Amino acid sequence: MMSRNELLLVLDAFGGNVQGKTLLQKRIYFLRLLLGENPEEEFRAYYYGPYSDTVSDDLGLLRSSGLVDERVRSFGGSDPNGFERARYDYRLTDHGRTASEFLKSRYPEESARIGEAVARLRAAGELDYVALSIAAKTHYILSRSSRPLVRDEIRKEARKLGWEIADDKRIDDAVSFLQKLELANAPV
Amino acid sequence: MSKWRVRDPIHGFIELDRREVALLDTAPLQRLRGIRQLAMASLVYPGALHTRFDHTLGVTDVAGRMCRALNVEEDATRLIRLAALLHDVGHGPFSHVSESVLQAVNGSALSGKAKRKDKIHELVTREIILRSSGLSGPVSANDREEVARLLASGWDKRLHRDVVSGPLDADKQDYLLRDSHFCGVSYGHFDVHQLHASLRTVDLSEDEVLGLEGGGLNSLEQFVLAKYYMTTQVYRHKVRLITDQMLTRALHLGSEADALPFLQRLYRYPLGGGEREIRDYVENYLEWHDARLEEEILRVEHRDSGVAEIFRRLRGRRLFKRVFETRVADLPPNLKTIVPNADDRDSRREEVETRIADLLSCITGTAVPSRFVVFHFYKIESVRSQSRNSEGSIQIASDGGCRNFEDASMIFASIDEGLKEEKIEVYAPVAYRDDKEKKTLLRRCREEIPRILEEAFSPLPASSPESRPDP
Numbered sequence: 001m002m003s004r005n006e007l008l009l010v011l012d013a014f015g016g017n018v019q020g021k022t023l024l025q026k027r028i029y030f031l032r033l034l035l036g037e038n039p040e041e042e043f044r045a046y047y048y049g050p051y052s053d054t055v056s057d058d059l060g061l062l063r064s065s066g067l068v069d070e071r072v073r074s075f076g077g078s079d080p081n082g083f084e085r086a087r088y089d090y091r092l093t094d095h096g097r098t099a100s101e102f103l104k105s106r107y108p109e110e111s112a113r114i115g116e117a118v119a120r121l122r123a124a125g126e127l128d129y130v131a132l133s134i135a136a137k138t139h140y141i142l143s144r145s146s147r148p149l150v151r152d153e154i155r156k157e158a159r160k161l162g163w164e165i166a167d168d169k170r171i172d173d174a175v176s177f178l179q180k181l182e183l184a185n186a187p188v
Numbered sequence: 189m190s191k192w193r194v195r196d197p198i199h200g201f202i203e204l205d206r207r208e209v210a211l212l213d214t215a216p217l218q219r220l221r222g223i224r225q226l227a228m229a230s231l232v233y234p235g236a237l238h239t240r241f242d243h244t245l246g247v248t249d250v251a252g253r254m255c256r257a258l259n260v261e262e263d264a265t266r267l268i269r270l271a272a273l274l275h276d277v278g279h280g281p282f283s284h285v286s287e288s289v290l291q292a293v294n295g296s297a298l299s300g301k302a303k304r305k306d307k308i309h310e311l312v313t314r315e316i317i318l319r320s321s322g323l324s325g326p327v328s329a330n331d332r333e334e335v336a337r338l339l340a341s342g343w344d345k346r347l348h349r350d351v352v353s354g355p356l357d358a359d360k361q362d363y364l365l366r367d368s369h370f371c372g373v374s375y376g377h378f379d380v381h382q383l384h385a386s387l388r389t390v391d392l393s394e395d396e397v398l399g400l401e402g403g404g405l406n407s408l409e410q411f412v413l414a415k416y417y418m419t420t421q422v423y424r425h426k427v428r429l430i431t432d433q434m435l436t437r438a439l440h441l442g443s444e445a446d447a448l449p450f451l452q453r454l455y456r457y458p459l460g461g462g463e464r465e466i467r468d469y470v471e472n473y474l475e476w477h478d479a480r481l482e483e484e485i486l487r488v489e490h491r492d493s494g495v496a497e498i499f500r501r502l503r504g505r506r507l508f509k510r511v512f513e514t515r516v517a518d519l520p521p522n523l524k525t526i527v528p529n530a531d532d533r534d535s536r537r538e539e540v541e542t543r544i545a546d547l548l549s550c551i552t553g554t555a556v557p558s559r560f561v562v563f564h565f566y567k568i569e570s571v572r573s574q575s576r577n578s579e580g581s582i583q584i585a586s587d588g589g590c591r592n593f594e595d596a597s598m599i600f601a602s603i604d605e606g607l608k609e610e611k612i613e614v615y616a617p618v619a620y621r622d623d624k625e626k627k628t629l630l631r632r633c634r635e636e637i638p639r640i641l642e643e644a645f646s647p648l649p650a651s652s653p654e655s656r657p658d659p
Contacts, residue, residue, distance in 0.1 A: 002529045044580055045393055046592075053576065060570060060608050065517045065524045099521040161393055162589070 278313025
């Protein structure tokens, strides 16, 4: 199935709404893992964690096709990178819902797998974009290491990629989340 | 080492050393004089007669200047310049058209990522560099291995690969300036001198990559916009698309339906073949260029073939007409999920083109052969995405670190990433006696072709005996 069609089904499985680009990106990152794929082929280290240009491009195509709406919520001020504090919310349009129903009937097995992966992700915890971003960063770092890492080592590796994970509890929560998804075995 | 100087309309004097001149004098490189950079774009822009050969010289010069600006060590610079000289040696007649035909003819034998359009072309290039007897004199076997490796996946430092294959590589810089100059447009102009003066290496994820000082930001913005405007105004010009699609269809017909042996030999790559078969393929491939292919196709014994009919049209500039166009965004929801998928289009192409041919025959009262009706899908990427490739964005040095270009640039930070376009167009060999006839035909196509697409692309219910399995 084309990746943009998968993205449409993912949005549908999340109830047709996802609040925030970062949240969407990180959810897709974990869904790739839960679907048995290797996200490293698609995701690279970026400001808020692993980032996929494909997801971004596909989202753009879905928007320009009228299947997904984007709404911007501004919170005023700037973040440390100089970006305006804003959140981009994505919602399936009526056409998007029609299209996703069509895809479900056309690709029932793939749709069911995506639905199951989304359910597993949600069962592990409804993390906000910050926590999910830290979890994705932690997984990205651990997956590139040939041995288990302790918190300080994770923090050090994160800094090399331009990420700051200051809080011990955040790392512990991230690892706990990964363990629920069976994506991390080694205790920190 | 002695230096040779060659005059070039874009870069002024291009300096080459003895080894580079010896390489340029080989048959595989000289062959590039016979392959036009933009295929038959000269039917739209009469000045677009420049070739892969002068482009190759230009890329070599730009690559050398970039290496100097980046303080790349001498031995690496030598190999990077060799890579620049060889980067287009795998082009077939009519440049990118041959890539499309190679992919179409061999595509079903490829799987997964190898199905991407440029993969079979990369294979051919690699095999030429490694196996062509014509290159063995001036370039050592070890150098050929290093060049092939650099062009395919790079060496240890990403910086080196960035010079020959990256979002700001020497290839793009030369072809934008060169194509702009010879087409007679200004869209491809950018301040290459400021760009080079601003080049620097940047540390990114424990690697050294190509980047820019902040002072070069505006020249980089110019470069990215140049790429975007050249794409929309020249490379995707309506008539240029038609000539490219006519060529692609002609060569595909010639090698498949017409089964002309010389075209089959040229476009059927021996996937899974042994050393001898691949070497024979390479040596044959290197015998062909634009003029030779055109002359061979137009020989009298091939006059009844589909490929010859299309080439006669191209020679006489009796081009196909665009009879229909639409954006994917304007299709019904279900079709938006199917039409952009290449496998779905390929499996329905024959049906769609046959039905459109029938429609056109009915409207014009003249038989329109379905093999000459072209159902074409293409994308125009957003201007933001023009500044990066699969390995990431161009890095701008700032405050001890670096930022992605599209975030560092005030212009590009404000451009909506989602502004991209996917389009469907249909081209056919029709002729209009007058404007009224043209308007009537176009109106009927606007009314009927969407229905044809909907019927062809919408699957029947699973219980229907005529339902097709998913591709």
